[in-house]
Amino acid sequence: MASTADFKNGLCLVMNHDIFTIVEFQHVKPGKGAAFVRTKLKSLTSGKVLDKTFNAGEKVVTARVEKRPHQFIYADDMGYHFMDSNTFEQIPIEGKLIERANLLKEGQLVDILVHAETETPLSVELPPFVELMITYTEPGIKGDTATNALKPATVETGATVMVPLFVEQDTLIKVDTRDGSYSERVK
Incomplete structure (x- = not known):
């Protein structure tokens, strides 16, 4: 058992015969009325995200x-x-x-x-960043670096990542696993 004062990102709760993790939360104390906690919960079994409001001090069941x-x-x-x-x-x-x-x-x-x-x-x-080798990408055109243009690149796992124009084939890159975006070249 825990109360809304114990909320933090990543805390797991048992509700409606399912396990949810707190993605984000916000304590709200309006000028008029009782305080409450707004949360965004993600189901660990189905992946669905739902918004739920708890009264301040409300008891909840935590999952181990x-x-x-x-x-x-x-x-x-x-x-x-x-x-x-x-x-x-x-x-x-x-x-x-x-x-x-x-x-x-x-x-x-x-x-x-x-x-x-x-x-x-x-x-x-997954870890926050993974290092992957680019197996295929179109060659960049020399001098085409004035804009922040991106091109698709296929990495060794088969995923497609948008990379800057200067990145070539057979280059080791670091990819952010939270959103699947290019981070940097690995030296």
Whole structure:
């Protein structure tokens, strides 16, 4: 049990027979009336996002979840397969539980969020940035750097990332996994 005073981003709550994580929240104290907390909650089982308002001091049930390190091994028609870094046990996970699954590369280390009581995987968290090799992109035109123009580039995982015109094929780049955007070239 926790109250609205304990809210923070990433806290997991049990509501309506589902597990939600707090994406963002805001304590509001209007000039007239009681204080309340506006939240944006994301379901860890379905991925749906909903807005919910709690009265200040309201009690909520928290879910016990654990982050466990795993290594991505391969993907097939059964899903994405990960190996526990401690026990070497392999587990398959559905693609819908992985945000930006197209940025996963073999051997990549990730954190899997597991519900502690039922031992069911809830979501897969990629590191904030991944380094990927560009396998194909159109060549840039010399002197075409006056604007912040972007071009599509295919990386080794098959994902398409928009990169600046000066980035060439066979270049190692850093990609932001939160939005799938180009960050920088890796030296």
